[in-house]
Amino acid sequence: MARVVITGGAGFLGSHLADALLARGDHVLAIDNLITGARTNIEHLFGTPGFTFVEQDVSNFVWVAGDVDAVLHFASPASPIDYLEMPIQTLKVGSLGTHNTLGLAKAKGATYLIASTSEVYGDPLVHPQPEDYWGNVNPVGPRGVYDEAKRFSEAMTMAYHRAHGVDTRIVRIFNTYGPRMRPDDGRVISNFVVQALRGESLTVYGDGSQTRSFCFVDDEIRGLVALLDSGEHDPVNLGNPNEFTILELAELVLDVTGSSSTIEHHPLPTDDPTQRKPDITRARQILGWEPHVDLRTGIEKTVEYFRSAS
């Protein structure tokens, strides 16, 4: 049994992580300032022995009383529309928030895991993306606030590992989807599913030929827990390597929902990566992990969630 602090604990990934760790007997302290997280994601956990929630912004000083075995830093706006709306909070939680939570891990002698992202590869010139690819990021574009904050957080995490001997992990999370995404989150799967269920047009940005590789949340969480339990300090990609164009995704959502919505093209956002697919060789070798849920099955589960949540 371990006591684990999860920042962003009321968010999409943070709340699923809390479920997984509590299920195996760990204690969880979830911290969230609720700017993109939601109490509804964790309300089923209130009253669960070993679960505590604190509403706090980890960009400010973080202190936790008592022993802590692991600190998992998942707090951040994570959808392009969110970090474009909250650019400074995004930069602060990725930089100051990472520094504060690393300080907490160091003080407690705790393992530290930083939720990094495939966005560190920017609009990648290498395909698929292995961890030793340094990326192609525009630091001053609108996405730079997220990409550079996460790149800084990786550098800071390695510095705490090298200089202070903190037992660190770095995960690069590729597009993940499933229950508990917000309907207005703005990411492509939640947008398409909500639009299809409401009979609204599906908003495909650009011609829809750009690609992404989508990982169902249960697979992602299994990988995250395996990484936490490993002794791996170098970055590890966790994502589903099955790659789809956005147009293929739109058609699949229409098929699964049986919706008669049409597809409507909108302008492509600035610096939207043209392709993205993880090379998960390291995750396979080090963690014995790979995703199992195919896109259709995952979309079916996600549709079920949005139907019952609406």
Ligand code: UDP
């Ligand atoms: N996208 C789209 N329609 C939407 C939302 C997103 O076509 O309503 C596209 C977006 O331009 C990008 C891809 O879907 O090419 C994935 O976008 P998302 O915001 O989910 O995540 P990203 O991988 O860009 O961070």
